[in-house]
Amino acid sequence: MDLTLKIWRQAGPEAKGELKTYPISGVEEDMSFLEMLDYLNEQLIDQGIEPVVFDHDCREGICGMCSLFINGEAHGPGRKITTCQLHMREFKSGDTIYIEPFRAKAFPIIKDLMVDRSAFDRIQRAGGFISVNTSGNTIDANAIPVPKENADRAFDAATCIGCGACVATCKNSSAMLFASAKISQFSLLPQGQPEAKERVLNMVHQMDLEGFGNCTNTGACEVECPKGISLENIARMNRDYLFASFSSNK
């Protein structure tokens, strides 16, 4: 198929970016979207044009490295997929495709389509863990039974891949879905209880420091989330936050 690509090119964080047009032909429908970009880059190199920079790694929808805002949607058309799982059969010959980076104040652009999502790491560092050393002397795993329903819900929350589609999609650039997923995972498990109050307070505080916006319950994040993380997690986080705000000892 033949396509017209409009791709955001930006030489560096401070440089001025713009959409550049690249016609491309010979795209096959079995190619993934990123393989299509590889194919474009090969042609650009042949022409002596610097290839387009974009983040990617596992190419099977789990590392969370790939991003891209495609035709106005995080990870492009299709639901519950990352960009690497998007295939060209979703497009037709003659289409024009707009490819931009994830945009948010807290995700500064590094180059072209690549953004800096280290704010997510800093939110996790503020409390996204259970304080247990790796001594090998913890109690037997089956000494901590967890009701299956809670374990399954904790797992569902824990499947977040930290890609940032929720932030890129949200009109407020809010990271509530991301933060609430981690907070929920621990909130649903007995192991997470001792630090639950401090965790939610600290992680929400860090989220605000990073410059993410607030949540206005639009729900776009849930729709665009490649892992289908539920809005229910935001409700749980808000409830935990409120409770902790009034009852924390600190």
Next chain:
Amino acid sequence: MALDSKIPAGPLGEKWTKHKGEIPLVSPANKRLIDVIVVGTGLAGSSAAASLAEMGYNVKAFCFQDSPRRAHSIAAQGGINAAKNYQNDGDSVYRLFYDTIKGGDYRSREANVHRLAEVSRNIIDQCVAQGVPFARDYGGLLDNRSFGGVQVSRTFYAKGQTGQQLLLGAYSALNRQIAKGRVKMYARHEMQELVVVGGKARGIIAKNLVTGELERHSAHAILLCTGGYGNVFFLSTNAMGSNVTAAWKAHRKGAYMANPCFTQIHPTCIPVSGENQSKLTLMSESLRNDGRIWVPAKKEDAEAIRAGKLHPNDIAEENRDYYLERRYPAFGNLVPRDVASRAAKERCDAGYGVNKTGEAVYLDFAAAIVRYGKEEALVKGVNNPSDTDIKALGEKVVEAKYGNLFQMYEKITASNPYKEPMMIYPAVHYTMGGLWVDYNLMTSIPGCFALGEANFSDHGANRLGASALMQGLADGYFVAPYTVGEFLSKDIRTGAISTDSPEFEEAEKAVRERTDKFINNNGTKSVDFFHKRLGKIMWTEVGMARNEKGLKQAIADIQALREEFYADVRVLGSANGMNPELDKAGRVADLIELGELMAKDALQRNESCGGHFREEYQSEEGEALRDDKNFAFVSAWEFTGVPAEAKLHKEELTFENVELKTRSYK
């Protein structure tokens, strides 16, 4: 240098406990004076960095991804083994040890494998304490499933995302130490060179991938947790960025490379669809718990399917060849990976392949769906269920077990595996070979350690499913943090290591010269052009079946490719700033050298064992013929200037607890 594996004396079951008790300790005050560098933040790296920091060492951790959480351990699907015997099916530390030695076709060290089996139980306890959400049964206790090559259920899992959940657990432990300032994290950094001072590994040259700057980092010990080198085949289930550079730089500085030809070709991957494919996707081995593998029994049916004239669902039961169940009745579809892969290749080579390229077999869930459906109907009290009811109920059960894998498959192939069988074919997945290490996981360069897939030590010639996660976390949480003590206890008076020494100067200069060469090369072909060619050579001649003629050809072809690469590779842009093409060029340069050594290693091993199948050495039935008399050793290669002239050192393997037998799954 003679190879000393430093295996402790004493009975097998007591070696580790005794050794651990005798390793010299470093006092808390002295630990604060000791710096450790950890390269790579997958399961091995994250867990090691977190544990060392907890103990009090100053840790610097490096990863090339934008966050430590994205290392490729994240993509492991099926599960993690542990000898917990929660299912009361007769499992024990000894059985896990035995299965692993046998599964590895008797080419791994008894002492290392037994230690792995021992600490496997701690891993599960540790992970649950960290909040890793493993699958549970209705009583709230942990659930297990079965994996290839074993007859017990010892695999713990979190749907098809076990690697993700374990890595996020290790990442959370790492984050806790980063927040305390005990670990300094360098994301988007790649190790470019190892710095050896006075015969000891004392630092690295790292490149900041965002700015292009080269940085010098010194430490008293360096831990390479940098994963495997499957990307030497270009197409593999590895991540695009997975590479051998850190391990190869260590090899060039004196670390021996062990058993580099031992590669795992995983039997159940989505087949190659076209020339522009960039990677292959695994379908977890756990699917073989319920999926049955088959091809048409009649060649004309296979031909009709390939031509699109026949649908697999229309082939009657008696015209299907469930070749694994036929050839290996005792283990059936759950034979180890190397056996399953070769059997698929054998059928496809014989003309029974089922997709356009003729390189695919079926993995069919229809029988499991009906079996589960009937069970559910009984449990739910559905009277006289119709076939449609049974299928619908059964599909729900299968979805609960493997939902994300089925979804992944459908996204890639646009075919619904609930309704028609999956098509699968073997693909490169894991490398058992790696840096040679002693019992303490130290390479042949003092102070340089290798953990996880980056070392060679535990899986012999074939790794069993769900054992990679086990080994990564065992090395990182429970082995290396203790064994580094033996080396570091002698370093308490050393003080901080300067980065102004001539050794650092020289290492940095070498890196700069390499990058400048690429940038100024003005060639005509992209990096991928060469990488794809390397992959073709490796897959054809150093892949699932190897022979003397092909391997010699491969060595000649790779040498020619290397010359052409340096003469004609084109890297645009500059060395200052973000330049992924330049980074890729450096990685491919190292993969080319490694490929040559792999072929050389495969050529010297005149036997078939595990993933290494030499066509000259097979039984009349086509099974691998091992040669214990002449090849019960680890081949450890010393770099001498070019891969072709690497020097072979042999570490003889002694088996005191297991009898060497022909591996049979019949």
